[in-house]
Amino acid sequence: MRISSRCEYGVRAMVFLASRHDEQPVPLSAIAASEGIPTAFLERILAVLRNGGLVLTARGVAGGYRLARAAADISVADVVEALEGPLSLVGCLPNDAGCDRADGCASRQVWRRLDDAISGALGAITLEDLRIETGGKVR
Numbered sequence: 001m002r003i004s005s006r007c008e009y010g011v012r013a014m015v016f017l018a019s020r021h022d023e024q025p026v027p028l029s030a031i032a033a034s035e036g037i038p039t040a041f042l043e044r045i046l047a048v049l050r051n052g053g054l055v056l057t058a059r060g061v062a063g064g065y066r067l068a069r070a071a072a073d074i075s076v077a078d079v080v081e082a083l084e085g086p087l088s089l090v091g092c093l094p095n096d097a098g099c100d101r102a103d104g105c106a107s108r109q110v111w112r113r114l115d116d117a118i119s120g121a122l123g124a125i126t127l128e129d130l131r132i133e134t135g136g137k138v139r
Helices: 005-018 028-035 039-051 076-084 107-123 127-133
Strands: 055-058 064-067
Touching (some): 005 028, 005 064, 039 076, 076 107, 076 127
């Protein structure tokens, strides 16, 4: 199991925005430069996060990106789910109807427990928690 670059960069960008939540919108170029994320890739990531209701955009000279809600109200799970879809390691868990073996599958319980643990861990960490961990300073 591996976290995608899209998720890693998405979380980093969101923590960056959390550290500047009380300021003006942050230009894409500033986020990309600070976090070392290719601008075109970051633009696509932020578009998905915008569509997921996690970031807002402003156009114009003072334009850029900012969080749609307070950092304390956005979990890492919110970011990962917006970017990757439901947090599930195997295809049968989010949709029982998608598997003919769901009722009698012993290994399904292993994956369910692991999914629950991952979802719980990511859901318990907010952008505010990560902002505080970095002392409000991100690169």
